[in-house]
Amino acid sequence: MLSDDAIRRIDREVTKYPADQKRSAVIAALAIAQDEHGGWLPAEAMDDVARHLGLPTVAVYEVASFYAMFELKPTGRFKLTLCTNLPCALQGATAAAAHLKHKLGIGFGETSGDGKFTLKEGECFGACGDAPVILVNNKRMASFMNPPQLDGLLDELSAAADRGEGAQTGNGQ
Amino acid sequence: MNAPAEFLDYGPDAVLLAGLNGRNWRLADYVERGGYEALKKIIAEKVPPADVVAEVKKSALRGRGGAGFPTGLKWSFMPRQFPGDKYLVCNSDEGEPGTFKDRDIMRYNPHSLFEGMAIAAYAMGCARGYNYVHGEVWDAYLRCEEAIEEAYAAGFLGDNILDSDFSFHLYNCHGYGAYICGEETALLESLEGKKGMPRFKPPFPASFGMYGKPTTINNTETFAAVPWIIRNGGEWFANLGLPNNGGTKIFSVSGDVARPGNYEIRLGTPFPKLLEMAGGVRNGRALKAVIPGGSSAPVLPGDAMMELTMDYDAIAKAGSMLGSGAVIVLDDSRCMVKSLLRLSYFYYEESCGQCTPCREGTGWLWRMVDRIEHGTGRPEDLDVLTSVADNIQGRTICALGDAAALPVKSFIKHFRAEFEHHIEHKHCLVPEYV
Numbered sequence: 001m002l003s004d005d006a007i008r009r010i011d012r013e014v015t016k017y018p019a020d021q022k023r024s025a026v027i028a029a030l031a032i033a034q035d036e037h038g039g040w041l042p043a044e045a046m047d048d049v050a051r052h053l054g055l056p057t058v059a060v061y062e063v064a065s066f067y068a069m070f071e072l073k074p075t076g077r078f079k080l081t082l083c084t085n086l087p088c089a090l091q092g093a094t095a096a097a098a099h100l101k102h103k104l105g106i107g108f109g110e111t112s113g114d115g116k117f118t119l120k121e122g123e124c125f126g127a128c129g130d131a132p133v134i135l136v137n138n139k140r141m142a143s144f145m146n147p148p149q150l151d152g153l154l155d156e157l158s159a160a161a162d163r164g165e166g167a168q169t170g171n172g173q
Numbered sequence: 174m175n176a177p178a179e180f181l182d183y184g185p186d187a188v189l190l191a192g193l194n195g196r197n198w199r200l201a202d203y204v205e206r207g208g209y210e211a212l213k214k215i216i217a218e219k220v221p222p223a224d225v226v227a228e229v230k231k232s233a234l235r236g237r238g239g240a241g242f243p244t245g246l247k248w249s250f251m252p253r254q255f256p257g258d259k260y261l262v263c264n265s266d267e268g269e270p271g272t273f274k275d276r277d278i279m280r281y282n283p284h285s286l287f288e289g290m291a292i293a294a295y296a297m298g299c300a301r302g303y304n305y306v307h308g309e310v311w312d313a314y315l316r317c318e319e320a321i322e323e324a325y326a327a328g329f330l331g332d333n334i335l336d337s338d339f340s341f342h343l344y345n346c347h348g349y350g351a352y353i354c355g356e357e358t359a360l361l362e363s364l365e366g367k368k369g370m371p372r373f374k375p376p377f378p379a380s381f382g383m384y385g386k387p388t389t390i391n392n393t394e395t396f397a398a399v400p401w402i403i404r405n406g407g408e409w410f411a412n413l414g415l416p417n418n419g420g421t422k423i424f425s426v427s428g429d430v431a432r433p434g435n436y437e438i439r440l441g442t443p444f445p446k447l448l449e450m451a452g453g454v455r456n457g458r459a460l461k462a463v464i465p466g467g468s469s470a471p472v473l474p475g476d477a478m479m480e481l482t483m484d485y486d487a488i489a490k491a492g493s494m495l496g497s498g499a500v501i502v503l504d505d506s507r508c509m510v511k512s513l514l515r516l517s518y519f520y521y522e523e524s525c526g527q528c529t530p531c532r533e534g535t536g537w538l539w540r541m542v543d544r545i546e547h548g549t550g551r552p553e554d555l556d557v558l559t560s561v562a563d564n565i566q567g568r569t570i571c572a573l574g575d576a577a578a579l580p581v582k583s584f585i586k587h588f589r590a591e592f593e594h595h596i597e598h599k600h601c602l603v604p605e606y607v
Contacts, residue, residue, distance in 0.1 A: 016344035023366035027349050066368040068350030069308050085270045086515045087427035087501050123519055125309035126267035126276055128427040129434045139311045
């Protein structure tokens, strides 16, 4: 079930569109639902969004499966998406990817055994000047993530995960 | 990029980004810089909408999102007498590899975007507008959400703007990870809450756009230039650049330079000057190649690039595109096969799958470049690659197919020897990709 807070936030998105075009709010609604459901979208979360917006469930599923920042499987507490596209690769993203994989002992698309981290390969974030760039749980962009900075970020997030923070707390951070 | 300082250093000729320090993004700061004067002026003087369009035409402003289409002309396509709703959309879905300028406009000067959109809405009779922000730049979206509240509160947006009979409601919304939504009709589909699959054109958005209504879509930087054009005149703006290439342009410089970042220069500025602003080629290495307009633009050899000026016509004449102004610099340590491989994977990953030539062809391109890179390429592969690219280009609904084909063709055209070396010797011509 969507919380009252999630419904309030979704309804605010709905007001951005003409009254007969609630469907336009589906991406925003799914993003809110994903944050609320621990960083991914179980079928029930998508069904709740469909019901709330008055849409056929398939109209919601197809959107959730089309956009890369939606997760249809559980993730770790912190999803780290690293852009490895060419401009970033020229500015250290290849080394950053190797460092992350080594430190976490996982590859792209995998979650660490302790459930703290999921590693993803991303496509252009529109922030190439800050490369290497990492998105933490879709919302926080960490810039200039060369190995020393990566170590700091991983330490920070690992400690946060130990405190029970992260995607599963429901606010995405 | 542009590390925190007294003022962000976008270069001495900056107009759109002049005087920004990363903190002075609020309405009061913008007003202090002369912001909203242009909107006030057209409303107070009841300037006829057609005159606003004429001024933009005079400015020689061309679309900053990639296609470079004349903005005033695009605005004139909107049906004046259309009885129902008309929409205005800002394409802030900035995801062309190498491009990161719109993020700075949204984070550091969001009101310039809103003012530009309000003026455009006035000129075209749009009552509603949407600013569609790339999903990955959440900070920019939040900044726009905060700034737009200020604009409504001050009466620059909403009903009866500045007590006139002009009303314009603008909203920020966001994508969630799909390069294709930067294509304007895919963006419209996404705005309607659907998968971002481009529409067949015609009809063009000016006649059948958002919710099937007349719609004009411009890039963030394009809108942000409009207040300047109205405030100082189209001629003033045009004279900043070259004929047919009006104004300044923000270039996002990335790759092998000492200072990657955004630099705003007059259109027509020599490329070596821009390279110098970005600190030159990193580590004192030699310039090998430049992709002058985002990953979809054909690559050019470094020495050819050093002879060019940065404007739409000069770059087009040299066989590439100014595109979004994303300048990706590669030094002489870079393997062109490996570089192309990453770009080919990107187009394969981001093809929406609607058109067969693109859906299948991007996979072919990627797999063939991959096998060349990894030492299992065959001598005939280069011809097959070119043939596959030819069979994608021009045969798809949107430009993503062309965008996948052009890098392949240009990399092979200018750096064929490197590809042949890979195929023949099973390894790279240059030492190691770092």
